[in-house]
Amino acid sequence: MLFNYSNKSVVITGGASGIGKAATIAFARQGATVHVIELNENGWPSLQEELHDYSAKTFIHTGDVSDQARMLEIFQQIGPVDVLINNAGIAHVGSVTTTTEADFDRLFRVNVKGVYNCMLAAIPQMQAKGGGAILNLSSIAAVVGLSDRFAYSMTKGAVLAMTLSAAKDYLKDKIRVNCISPARVHTPFVDGFITKNYPGKEKEMFEKLSASQPIGRMGKPEEIANLMIYLCSDEASFITGSDYPIDGGFITLNT
Template identity: 50%
Template sequence: MKTAVITGAGSGIGQAVALRLAEEKHHIVILDFDTEAGGKTADTIKAAGGSAECLACDVSNTESVAKAFEQISEVHILVNNAGIAAIGNVETCSPEELDKIYGVNVKGIYHCLHYAIPKMLSTGEGAIVNLASIASKVGIQDRFAYSMSKGAALSMTLSVARDYVDKNIRCNCVCPARVHTPFVDGYLEKNYPEDELAEMFSKLSEYQPIGRMGKPEEIAELIAFLTSDKAGFITGSAYDIDGGVTLLR
């Protein structure tokens, strides 16, 4: 049984990834700041006959990540999913907001790579998937800090893939467009009156030329492939899963 470590799996894409990788009979280790949400995902996996646990972890904090990985004996798969969003351009982005985005979306990936890769070297194999974004590749209006962080996710993917290509450790990233998660619903409810929600949901959906947002399960299916032995010849790649957004750019 392989051990798959997934950050931020209490909801959305991370939760879908945890549930999907559990179907591959992996032991799932969820690292989540929200242990209640992460614990519910682990309980769902165990109720279905799988193996899972949730460890408290703030990916932006070095000591927190180090402590979490001290409790994990082996790591075969790592999915760096935890992330936060920010809206605004370089003028409206405050230094504090930039630091917060950097701490979670960039340093969080670094921390998990830093502590997981030695364990992968010990086990003799590793498959890593980082959650990047179409923002890694195209300019998106009013997403300065977020785009910065996702560009870094792509760059770190390439760097790790190159450094460990001869160590049986593969590293790839996925670049989704907008995915329908609880975050999207919360964003709409927070920023728009009830009578505008349906219209704004349609606008967010139509941004993707295919006419809808992605589903967390669709992202999870791609990640399941990239972390499997079937993808053994793939490393250093960034996979668009975007409903045609980059196709028409």
């Protein structure tokens, strides 16, 4: 079977909602033992319902990815890790002059330090095991200018840079490090954002945001998860130090 994750341990941060939830289900279906790291257990019942026959091999660990001591503790509990998906992240709307210091620091702690903390915890385990795969979630915001996404873009640019650096540093350890850069993906977060910021204009704004991608729609969480399955698999063993846009043509075709 292609993309066989039997006997592999996969850690997914933010794995109980949105893209992370789709990834958890996808890796479980491919036979992986999946460890989800979430800030709280609110999304766990819903995820368990969708996992069906795979719930016995899926475990949740509560913790804040920005808390280094907690991440080191969780990874020690999990044991040897084959795959790390750094998916947890938060968004923010604002330019330089409308972004508060508190918001800037909050985004850095979660989106940048959180990635660092989990790589710090996972890499020694992968070194001891003789290799592994790390996949970080960047964004098209790392490489194109997006209005009112100053702090968010800063964090995703950092994720891209950290990915390239780590890929270089751990080549000899057979640890592959890549990232993917989605454009807008239709998740509950997007629906909540539209409802909060554009009351009464939800349909209009959804269509406008969908049309901003040349392909004419938002991505689906499952489409992102499918790319994750490939990039972390043995079939992708020749791929490291790469960023993969999955953006409906946004970067290259949005003229």
